[in-house]
Amino acid sequence: MAKEVKLSDRVHGADTKASSKMLNIDESEIIDFSSNVNIFTSQIDFQAIFSNITTTLNKYPDINYEELRNTLSNIYNVKSSNIIPGNGATELIYLIMKLPQIEKIGIFHPTFCEYERAAKISGKNPVDLSFDLLKQENEALLQNAIEDLDMVVICNPNNPTGEIKNLSKLIDIANKNSTLVFVDETFIDFTDNKEYSMLGQINNYNNVIILKAITKFYAMPGARLGYIFTSNEKLIDMLWQYKEPWTINVFAEQLVKHLQTEIITSKTHYYYKDEIKRLISIYEDMNVKTKQSVTNYLLLRLPTGFSGTAIKAVLLKNYKLLIRTCTDFRGLDDTYIRIAIKDSKSNTLLANAIRQILCMEVI
């Protein structure tokens, strides 16, 4: 019998189910540091949302998502005709890669692996771009690197590094070159540094496409809702032409009306900035290298001789803590791990566990 190939054969976070099965324990016993969703959530009156659920379920989602786009328009202050919602950010990544007009693609690595997979599934062969190209002294190199490209993809802040870059130069150079810039800003709301977001630039630069989602910041990966913002009407039309119908479920349509944007934002900014600072200091003390993350996760580089895969296994087995290895990120090897920032107590628990493992020096 052929081996059953599944999506999970690719590395991704959040697989507490398989981990708990492996350990023969209840899923809730595991603290999940592998999935980087916000620990703060909207206090939503689900009772109200679902009181007339049979009627809602009974209907197809609006094929044009008019109401949904109006809600997003109000939240993000973007014209509703400049918004395309999707079944999570994922649908929109795969959708844009389908467009035959976008043939030559560059992806800034190391980063989220689905950009590359989406491009390849659509028969494209994306080229790798280095984040070093964004350094001021490399402007000529950047210009050269994107010259032939129809689109570049950049995750900002980046997953898994958590670092944020100023993209003004990139967008300007790309614009002059008629190259689209697809900016995944899924994690940008975790930082209060507003000037890094390119959302405000979409009316000045019609080569810019911004991707966001309720998945990470609003901690609703289960609902499946993402959205693209761009003022490029030709592109918007092409995306609708290629979009599959009825991809967004009616629950997501309802939920988005109840996001408590201001409360979540202030709680999130208040907490993560200081907590990350605290954790960076703890890990650096253990000789674990960190990145200046502005998000809700940290990329750690283990001391020489330690493997992420081995540490992940020990953390899971002995401590019931699930972290994420990084070998699927192009350019990162098994000396890296990514950890989500949870509540302080859990974060300290993980840091102590990692310290113990590193001290044993036996794995």
Place this chain on the structure above:
Amino acid sequence: MAKEVKLSDRVHGADTKASSKMLNIDESEIIDFSSNVNIFTSQIDFQAIFSNITTTLNKYPDINYEELRNTLSNIYNVKSSNIIPGNGATELIYLIMKLPQIEKIGIFHPTFCEYERAAKISGKNPVDLSFDLLKQENEALLQNAIEDLDMVVICNPNNPTGEIKNLSKLIDIANKNSTLVFVDETFIDFTDNKEYSMLGQINNYNNVIILKAITKFYAMPGARLGYIFTSNEKLIDMLWQYKEPWTINVFAEQLVKHLQTEIITSKTHYYYKDEIKRLISIYEDMNVKTKQSVTNYLLLRLPTGFSGTAIKAVLLKNYKLLIRTCTDFRGLDDTYIRIAIKDSKSNTLLANAIRQILCMEVI
């Protein structure tokens, strides 16, 4: 400014929102005969499902849908490894069309337009097949028609005719020719004629792929859940390889555990068979031609001189009844309309309205 192109520029049913907006009335005032979902629904304890919704929302859907596939396995008595769930039947139609191994495709027309759109979006150029090929005397023609094809697509019972065909011969011929047969059985549970379903044949014929969904029979188009059944392991592997991750929301994952299969089935069979018989007799009396539908909708052919588009407009404006024109079905012109079967009172209301319009003979 460029015209805003939307998915709804294609004809589809269920657009009560746009219709109510046009008439400046509340959406609930319109009786929707354009969308063919079951009028019987499961009595689901949503309270129970959504009591721990924040935790559920907080997690990604299982990337392999193990539990979901097990639930479907129990309902349909198919091995869970032979099931691939999707974001509605739609995702799975688009998914199979993506496979580069499936190049030459034939579609039996007139039928649901998304098969053709999905094929074309993936750069395939499907050929049209006539249902007449399924007649016994046309076996040689059928053999000839599918000889070069990698896959044929057939909707059974068909949308919009509601007719059901015996596919044994097709499947057998296709099997000998190594041609896949993609059978959309979305509407098959509306009939108690069990022998027409090819689901029981998937273990005997590994060229058969069955598509089903909770959309129509369980009246949950808003939840977005469909599934493919096939014993073809090579095909299953290819589909997983091309499948986008996390396409099914956690609500759908939960809902499927609460489908009241037996109750819905018996209510549905008890009601629709007789009601369709009653309506066919009413419409034939008006000189409106019908098809022998085994589903929850009827394809009507208007008397000479009447246009479906005009009748739809009058029904909506004067009676607040929404029906579906059929010009988007290849092979059908504007003399056809499709009506869903609702409760008896509504059905009679529609029949009387159509009778009045036909009697006026002024449109």
